[in-house]
Amino acid sequence: xxxxxxxxxxxxxxxxxxxxxxxxxxxxxxxxxxxxxxxxxxxxxxxxxxxxxxxxxxxxxxxxxxxxxxxxxxxxxxxxxxxxxxxxxxxxxxxxxxxxxxxxxxxxxxxxxxxxxxxxxxxxxxxxxxxxxxxxxxxxxxxxxxxxxxxxxxxxxxxxxxxxxxxxxxxxxxxxxxxxxxxxxxxxxxxxxxxxxxxxxxxxxxxxxxxxxxxxxxxxxxxxxxxxxxxxxxxxxxxxxxxxxxxxxxxxxxxxxxxxxxxxxxxxxxxxxxxxxxxxxxxxxxxxxxxxxxxxxxxxxxxxxxxxxxxxxxxxxxxxxxxxxxx
Amino acid sequence: xxxxxxxxxxxxxxxxxxxxxxxxxxxxxxxxxxxxxxxxxxxxxxxxxxxxxxxxxxxxxxxxxxxxxxxxxxxxxxxxxxxxxxxxxxxxxxxxxxxxxxxxxxxxxxxxxxxxxxxxxxxxxxxxxxxxxxxxxxxxxxxxxxxxxxxxxxxxxxxxxxxxxxxxxxxxxxxxxxxxxxxxxxxxxxxxxxxxxxxxxxxxxxxxxxxxxxxxxxxxxxxxxxxxxxxxxxxxxxxxxxxxxxxxxxxxxxxxxxxxxxxxxxxxxxxxxxxxxxxxxx
Numbered sequence: 005x006x007x008x009x010x011x012x013x014x015x016x017x018x019x020x021x022x023x024x025x026x027x028x029x030x031x032x033x034x035x036x037x038x039x040x041x042x043x044x045x046x047x048x049x050x051x052x053x054x055x056x057x058x059x060x061x062x063x064x065x066x067x068x069x070x071x072x073x074x075x076x077x078x079x080x081x082x083x084x085x086x087x088x089x090x091x092x093x094x095x096x097x098x099x100x101x102x103x104x105x106x107x108x109x110x111x112x113x114x115x116x117x118x119x120x121x122x123x124x125x126x127x128x129x130x131x132x133x134x135x136x137x138x139x140x141x142x143x144x145x146x147x148x149x150x151x152x153x154x155x156x157x158x159x160x161x162x163x164x165x166x167x168x169x170x171x172x173x174x175x176x177x178x179x180x181x182x183x184x185x186x187x188x189x190x191x192x193x194x195x196x197x198x199x200x201x202x203x204x205x206x207x208x209x210x211x212x213x214x215x216x217x218x219x220x221x222x223x224x225x226x227x228x229x230x231x232x233x234x235x236x237x238x239x240x241x242x243x244x245x246x247x248x249x250x251x252x253x254x255x256x257x258x259x260x261x262x263x264x265x266x267x268x269x270x271x272x273x274x275x276x277x278x279x280x281x282x283x284x285x286x287x288x289x290x291x292x293x294x295x296x297x298x299x300x301x302x303x304x305x306x307x308x309x310x311x312x313x314x315x316x317x318x319x320x321x322x323x324x325x326x327x328x329x330x331x
Numbered sequence: 332x333x334x335x336x337x338x339x340x341x342x343x344x345x346x347x348x349x350x351x352x353x354x355x356x357x358x359x360x361x362x363x364x365x366x367x368x369x370x371x372x373x374x375x376x377x378x379x380x381x382x383x384x385x386x387x388x389x390x391x392x393x394x395x396x397x398x399x400x401x402x403x404x405x406x407x408x409x410x411x412x413x414x415x416x417x418x419x420x421x422x423x424x425x426x427x428x429x430x431x432x433x434x435x436x437x438x439x440x441x442x443x444x445x446x447x448x449x450x451x452x453x454x455x456x457x458x459x460x461x462x463x464x465x466x467x468x469x470x471x472x473x474x475x476x477x478x479x480x481x482x483x484x485x486x487x488x489x490x491x492x493x494x495x496x497x498x499x500x501x502x503x504x505x506x507x508x509x510x511x512x513x514x515x516x517x518x519x520x521x522x523x524x525x526x527x528x529x530x531x532x533x534x535x536x537x538x539x540x541x542x543x544x545x546x547x548x549x550x551x552x553x554x555x556x557x558x559x560x561x562x563x564x565x566x567x568x569x570x571x572x573x574x575x576x577x578x579x580x581x582x583x584x585x586x587x588x589x590x591x592x593x594x595x596x597x598x599x600x601x602x603x604x605x606x607x608x609x610x611x612x613x
Contacts, residue, residue, distance in 0.1 A: 042439050045429030049489060050445070052426055056486035057452045060460035060467075067462060122355055130349030138597065139356035142363050145596035147547050149564040150585035153571070154366045157578055164378040164578070166365055173381035203362065211604040253608060264456045266550045271568060283458040283550070290462055291554060303459030314454030318447055 061307065068300035075294050087301035097285060097302065101309075104263060104281040107194065111201045112258045116251065118202070119209025124239075126210070127217040144207040152271035155200040160272075162187035193277035197268050205262065209254045216250030217243070249323070256317035263310060282306050370582035377578040392579030396570075396587060405584070408566035411477050412588075415552075415562060416545035419484035423492045423541045424534060426485070431496030436503060436526065446497065449490040457487065461554060468555060475557040483551050488541040495540065495606050499533025500526070536602030539595045546592055563588045 071083035091097055126137055143151070159166045168185045175183030188196050220243065228238050266283045273279040275288065286306065290299035368384075369377045370393065376386035398404045434442045464483065465474075473479040503526055511521050552562040561569075567588055570581050596603060 039439075042433060042437055044433075046433040046439060046445065049426040049430035049449075049493060053449065053452055053486055053489055056482060057455070057460065060463040061455065063463035063466075064459055122352075125348060125352040125355065128345070128348060130345070130352060132353065136352050136356035138600070139360040141596065141600065141603070142360055142593070145543075145589070145593045146363060146366075147564060147567075147585070147589045147592055149547075149549050149567050150366075150589050151362075153567065153581055154362060154585055157571070157581060158365060158369055159362060164380050166362075166382055169380045169382040176381065203359070206359070208607060212608055215604050215608075257608060260454055264458065266458070267564075270549070270553075283456060286458050286461070287550065287554070290465075296462055296466075299462055303456075303462065306456050307459045310454060310456055314451060317454060318450060321450065322443075322447065 064300045064303045064307075067296055068304045070297045070300075072296040073294055074296060083297055087297045088305075090298055091301045091305055096280070099278065100280045100282055100285040103194070103278060107198060107201075107265070107269075107279075107281055108259055108262045110198050111205060111262050112255055114198075115202045115205040115258065116209050116255055118206045119254065120213050120247075120251070122206065122210040123213035123217055126214055140210060141207050143203050144205070144211075146204070148204065148267040149271060151204055152200060152268045155196070155203075156189065156272045160188040160196055162189075189273060190277065193273050193279050197272050197279050200272060201262065201265065201268050205258055209258060212254040212257075213247060213250055216247050220246050249320070252320045256313070256320055259313055260310075260317060263313065282309075366582050367586055369579060370586045372579050374576035374579045377582070378576050389579075392583035393587070395580040396583045405563070405566060405587075408561050408563045409588075411480075411556075411560055412546055412563040414477050415480040415484055416542050419481045419488065419545050420538050420541040422481065422485045423488045424538060426489055427492035427496050427537065428530070428534065430493050431500050432526075434493070435497045435500035436508070446494065449493045452486075453490040458550065461551070464551075465555060474555060475560045477556075477560040477562075479555055480545075480548075480552060480560065480562070483555075484545040484548060487548070488544055491544070491606065492537045492541055495537045496530075496533055498605065499536075500530055503529045532602070536599050536606055539599040540603070540606035543592050543595055 068087055069083055069085075070080065071086065072080045122140060126133060126140075146154070157165070162168060162185060165188075167188065168183075171183040171185065175181070224242060225238055228242060233241075264283055265281065266287065269275055269279055269281050269284045270287070275281075275284040280288070282302070283306075286299055286302045289295050289302060293299075371388040371390070372383070372386055373389045373391050376383045376389075377392070379386075395401070396405060433439055434446055439445070464479075468474045468476075468479050507525050508521065511525055516524070547564065548562075549564045549568075552565050553568075556562065556565065567581075567584055570584055571577060599606075
């Protein structure tokens with residue numbers, strides 16, 4: 005990582021950018037103008053983002069207190085907390101909260117563990133390492149909808165999917181013609197969504213953890229090995245503590261993305277059989293039931309929940325950033 | 332790393348681990364390989380049990396995808412996707428590069444607060460803002476317009492792009508900037524001679540990531556577009572029919588639609604992790 009100075013050092017690097025107390029009124033005015041000149045390049049992005057992302061959230065909060073179903077436009081009015089009461093007492097929504105948590109935790113944890121294993125395998129030199137890395141990244145680069153369709157129709161399908169096809173083939177090798185042919189998407193609906201997402205997210209975890217492994221000081225490992233440390237000791241006492249931040253970062257970013265997943269749930273099970281997560285449920289309330297008020301209240305609940313996750317995520321990223329800055 | 336001569340046992344473990352890595356790589360790649368192989372099978376061969384690996388290859392799936400029988404052309408959605416992704420990526424760069432400059436090269440006061448504001452917008456689920464966006468679009472005639480997607484994709488990728496560009500621009504050596512200002516170099520000289528060489532690879536990587544995320548997006552495109560502005564992912568979900576065989580066609584479509592992302596992703600492999608981790612990991 006490059007050397008970088010701290011904020012005060014940077015400011016000091018351009019003298020005159022900030023007027024000090026000794027400067028006269030004229031100096032202060034040019035100082036303020038310079039401050040604005042510094043801020044100017046930032047403003048378009050900031051204004052754009054506030055208008056496009058923050059205003060809709062404010063509107064969502066307002067609508068969440070409104071009785072508003074698009075199918076009954078005349079019946080519109082102030083609803084106070086009715087929508088929220090409906091949200092918290094709706095068993096379908098409560099189960100979708102559970103589904104979201106289960107789906108996210110399973111996908112993030114399993115792909116984190118698999119990603120760690122793969123990153124450790126790839127952290128050593130062997131023939132064709134670049135090719136293996138490319139093969140492993142591929143699942144992450146398949147368009148998510150395409151991947152969901154691939155799993156649903158080409159792999160899971162009970163009558164001609166690759167999984168059951170392979171079972172028939174393997175049983176056939178042993179002369180049996182009654183191989184088990186489970187209908188994966190109805191037998192284990194949530195697991196089939198999870199497996200397809202784990203397949204897509206493991207490469208992501210692997211990439212971040214591999215970058216972490218490669219930033220580890222090689223001489224410490226070498227010294228430990230010279231002192232007779234076993235491979236497990238090195239992993240437990242050197243690699244893992246070093247990787248902690250990277251594990252946190254990968255888990256939190258993964259959580260942020262997987263919590264919002266819509267494509268896999270929408271495509272593979274259409275939210276049926278207890279696989280409807282929050283984004284899918286909101287989509288359904290809004291798109292199919294046309295209940296704007298309730299959909300907004302659901303949205304507000306989701307935002308509050310993700311703020312909790314986001315606070316932890318931001319703190320982790322912040323500590324990485326501080327480490328970089330003070331280096 | 333290991334300078335001591337390897338014992339035979341160490342070498343054997345080493346090659347076993349290499350083999351394990353290869354097997355994992357192949358296992359993860361297998362579904363994609365199966366998708367591509369199926370796309371080149373006829374519909375009848377694509378839907379057999381057990382799978383017909385050695386069946387003759389055919390371009391039938393691709394011809395179907397391009398509307399040979401149905402007469403439905405995939406070009407309008409592909410062009411919509413391309414427009415939404417490319418234009419929003421250009422907008423993202425136009426907004427993010429100056430912002431990152433203000434955050435990294437000559438940091439404004441409280442620059443890290445600003446940075447975290449950008450990031451926090453990324454943490455909020457998009458779906459929560461969907462309804463107001465829909466209502467505004469309905470009232471302004473932007474519903475089923477690709478330009479609405481351009482605006483939304485820009486806001487979706489802007490925070491990532493600002494973070495990424497900031498981490499690239501932070502690599503610009505401060506001493507050289509100082510030296511340039513002492514030598515009386517103007518802004519243009521500073522930008523072209525010192526900043527650009529460091530920033531250009533970063534801009535390319537940021538553009539690729541932004542392109543990939545826009546190209547992949549389904550939820551907004553599905554809710555906010557219809558017949559006119561539907562994008563490739565929306566088109567893809569519409570290919571599945573309740574009657575007849577469609578597996579080869581769907582695999583062909585999935586392959587074609589994933590191709591730009593695969594190419595972009597492989598090209599930016601080294602920068603991919605930096606982008607996905609918002610510049611926190613290099």
